[in-house]
Amino acid sequence: MRPPSLRSPRFLILLLLIALTILPPLFHTRAAQADQGPTDRSETEVEKENESEWRVVRAYFDDPALVATVADLAPWEVNYEAGYLVVETTAADRSRLTALGFRLEVDEALTALLNQPSWPPGLESIPGYPCYRTVEETFAAAQTLTTSYPNLASWNDIGDSWEKQVGLGGYDLRVLKLTNAAVSGPKPKLFAMSAVHAREYTTAELMTRFAEYLVSNYGIDADATWLLDHHEIHLLLQANPDGRKKAEQGILWRKNTNQNYCSATSNSRGADLNRNFPFQWGCCGGSSGNQCSDTYRGAAAASEPETAAIVAYVRSQFPDQRPDDLTSPAPADATGIFLDIHSYSELVLWPWGFTNQPAPNGNQLQTLGRKFAYFNGYEPQQSVSLYPTDGTTTSFAYGELGVAAFTFELGTAFFQACSTFENTILPDNLAALIYAAKSARTPYLTPAGPDTLNVALSTNSVPAGTAVALTATINDTRYNNQNGTEPTQLITAAEYYLDTPPWNGGAPLPMSASDGSFNSKIEAVTATVNSSALAPGRHILFVRGQDASGSWGPFSAIFLTITGGTPPTATAVPPSPTAVPPSPTVAPPTATPPSGGTLFQDTFESDQGWWVNPDGTDDATTGQWARAIPEAVNYNGPKQLTAASGSFDLVTGPLAGANAGSHDIDNGVTTVRSPAVTLPSSGNITLSFSYYFAHASNASSADFFRARLISNSGSTLLFEQLGAGTDRDASWSSVSVSLNAFAGQTIQIQFEAADNGSGSLVEAGVDDLLVTP
Known part of the structure; x- marks a missing residue:
């Protein structure tokens, strides 16, 4: 919070x-x-x-x-x-x-x-808008993701801005690519770009938050996990960085900063990059030939270095799936989604923008547009319904390549208030972006099918051989019908896949209607999962539904943990920079004792197999434990620290985010458990570790940091620190606890942290753990 x-x-x-x-x-x-x-x-x-x-x-x-x-x-x-x-x-x-x-x-x-005065250049944030990161802060956030999670994120240079190209400073154009590099492809792709119109503050921040959400929830949220395992997400966070720097000074700057247009010092100089793309460039009165106009299309198609870089990159990522005419559709099984995020007007738009004629895949684009608009509440419509535009990003992506292409117009202002962004724009559009990622494999087919909601298990963690009830809701009605009504059908089937999805050859397992028959557009469904053949560790279940048109909707997933005869463990999640992210099924490791008489030692510089949410009962929505390189967070003093030694530690949400409360623990408990350690039958056995527990002054005694010992005989509390209604800064401290009472047993160490009160800023970290005989 x-x-x-x-x-x-x-x-x-x-x-x-x-x-x-x-x-x-x-x-x-x-x-x-x-x-x-x-x-x-x-x-x-x-x-x-x-x-x-x-x-x-x-x-x-x-x-x-x-x-x-x-x-x-x-x-x-x-x-x-x-x-x-x-x-x-x-x-x-x-x-x-x-x-x-x-x-x-x-x-x-x-x-x-x-007409307001501009703010001085070079500020580290935008005055009055602390929720929006500058170009430099956006780039730093992306770099942090790649440093902390290199197996999930890469930060790629795709070209130069105009100012950089001509030697006036400027920026690289960079794409943040998100996918689990350990899982082979080919994988369907979502490409999304933002801030091509510089003054639209909300857009780049939304995309950056989307990236942080996916990576920080890998291995914690089943949907975020399978999306990164099986799909690729490419995010051009700052498509017009030169112009954005002007807008960060409070100028309502739209175009790039090309000094060859209008005049070298005019605030009306530059080209409108979203009128400079090559498909139907300057064709139809949807742009201007006047260099000082806000819609100046540039000297030629793709004349601007930013446009040329985007065109080349998008062409390199997607196959050419349709002719470059106005009448030939892409095939029904065409792949890929292209999003251009703008503000403002609360709209979801799709091609064409230069003619009233529907695009050849107009019906399918309309279906997906109405689905996006269900999540964000915006009005879905063909682009030309707003006003004519030509030479645009979406016309290029769809017109040349056949990729399903959409524009989101966020919110109600260019310089949107942070309260509106945080409370409305971010949550509503994050849901739409997740749906886009789920649908990228077959965007002209999947959105016609029903959504799968409320996926649940009767228990999330069971011994092998225990029957587990799997339930879900299949809903075919979730479209925005502000601008026409989308056809809906009865649900006819539901199925799930265990660990292996259908595109990798997985076998479907049927689900039944809970009321005995499929006869409604919204159906509760159920199945009994046979866990007898499942190896100990974490498994993933993919669930989807089908309607009477024959359309299968997107998958939603859930984790199931199978415990064994010894205390269960699994590979840490999210993955570390030195570890390969695990496959969905993970066998429990046992700690290898280091030499020199030490039973177990972990400085967290390498992955030794800690397990987040081991029992499947954690309810924290953010700030889950992760082994990572933490970013420092300050709010009335330090609240999150860098590692006590080395670079890595266990930390509750390693990222700093746009504000101090972006990635702290919220709404419950987060738990992390060590691999199994076998203690000797005698000796002076001691556990020691470094930790901090920090919170703001609105904390309470319901918030806590705890260390527990887990063994076959149960759980024992070793250490506890409770929150209080005072500001507590983070400071590394040492704890030493005798384990003599557990001699001869196989044990695990578990750390728990919670924001259980009305909501406060709560952070915790652990480093330099040692078990000695």
């Missing part, structure tokens, strides 16, 4: 808006912008226009067809139901709108935002 703070985003934004009303701008953040068509002025004339003439207006219309006539102005928002659009304008633009029949109303608050 986010720690308590007097500096809430809403409060900071309110202060900013008050300041804007009483302080004169130091300078305006926009130079003049030209429009296209018969009213175009020369770029020199545009550049000389008095900057104080910029206004954001609501332009009301009676005829929706008028919107297409001003597509070159790139309206911020179009509300067809209420009959208005929101757009930034010059005096000439307003004259043009009035002449076309629009009724104008100046939006004073948005105009103040447009």
Whole structure:
């Protein structure tokens, strides 16, 4: 949970808006912008226009067809139901709108935002928006993922920004690739890009959080685990880093920063990268030929280095699955999903954007779009329904390669309040992104099938031979029908796979309707899992359903742990940089005693087989134990520390995240258990370890850190520290406990940490564990 703070985003934004009303701008953040068509002025004339003439207006219309006539102005928002659009304008633009029949109303608050003074460059965060990471902070977060989890994440240079290409500093364009490198392919791919329009703050942060969620939940959440084992996810977090640096100064910057367009110092310079892609570039009035326009398409198709890099990378990742015409569909079993994440307007869009003609796979795109919109609550529609666009990312990905391509328009503002992002945009769209990852294998087939929900086992951990009840809900109705109604059908079947999914040759095992017959669009289903042939360790069950159209929906998964005659153990999760991530079935290891009389020693620099959530009963939703390289976290003092020695330790959520509360323990208990250690029958046996337990002042005695000993005779509490309603900083301390009472037994050491109260900032770490005779 986010720690308590007097500096809430809403409060900071309110202060900013008050300041804007009483302080004169130091300078305006926009130079003049030209429009296209018969009213175009020369770029020199545009550049000389008095900057104080910029206004954001609501332009009301009676005829929706008028919107297409001003597509070159790139309206911020179009509300067809209420009959208005929101757009930034010059005096000439307003004259043009009035002449076309629009009724104008100046939006004073948005105009103040447009013309606010810029913030100084070089800040480590965006003033007033602490939830959004800068370009440098985004890159650092991605690098941390690859350093901590190199078997799951790689950080790849795919090209240069314009400024870097011409020697003015700039940035690499980098893609964060997520997949379990230990599991061979080929694997279906999800490619998602964000922040191609620089001023759209929410987009890059959403994608970065998505990456952190998947990696930090590998081996903990069954869906995150199988997605990384069997799929690839490619994330271009900052598609326009030069422009983003301008936007981080509070400028409503949209384009790249190419100084060859408009003028070298104008804030209207650059090309709109989302009008610069090669498919149907400049074809249909959905972009501008005027260099100062927000929708300037560039000198030629893919003329910008950012565009060229993205085009080359996407072509290298996806097969060409359709001709480059406007009528030939991709095959039904075509693979891959392409997402371009934008803000704002609360929309899910799919091709085409340059014609009212539906795309050849229009029905399938509509089905998947309505499914995405079910999760985020946005309106699903063909792109051209907003206003005409050409030379766009999604037209390229679908038009040239046949990849199912979509745009998400997040939220309700370019500079979205952090409270809205954290409470609404992030959770709603994270669910949509997970669905995209699940559907990437067959995006034109899978979304037509039902969702599998509420997958559960009667018990998550059993001895081999115990019958286990598997239950789930199969639901065919989960579509957003704001813009037309998606057909739905009765459920006709459900099945599960044990450890091996169908694409690897796994055998289906049938499930039954709980009420005895499949006769509804929402069905509870059940099966009895025979565990007699299962090896000790963790197994994964994949569950899916089928509807009367014959469509199978996406899989949802759950872990089942089989215990053996000795205390169960398994390979640590998430995987360490030096360890290969385990296969779903893991046999229990036993610790190998080190030389020199030490029974067991672990500095956590190598993977010795600790097991997260060994009994399958943990309920913490974030901050689960992991062996990793921890990032320091500070909130009123240190709350998460780097390792006591070396680089690695056991830590409750190793990442720092966007704020101190991003990855701490939340909503329950997290547990980690050592491999089995056999103690001698005599001697002075001692356990020692280093630890810290830290929390903010809103903690309580329900929060705790504990060390337990697990043996065949049960569980024994060795050490406990409870939380309190005071701020407790992290500091490495040492504990030493006698184990003489357990001489001659085979034991395991278990660490537990919990945020069990109303929710607080809670962190814990363990390092340098030693068992000596």
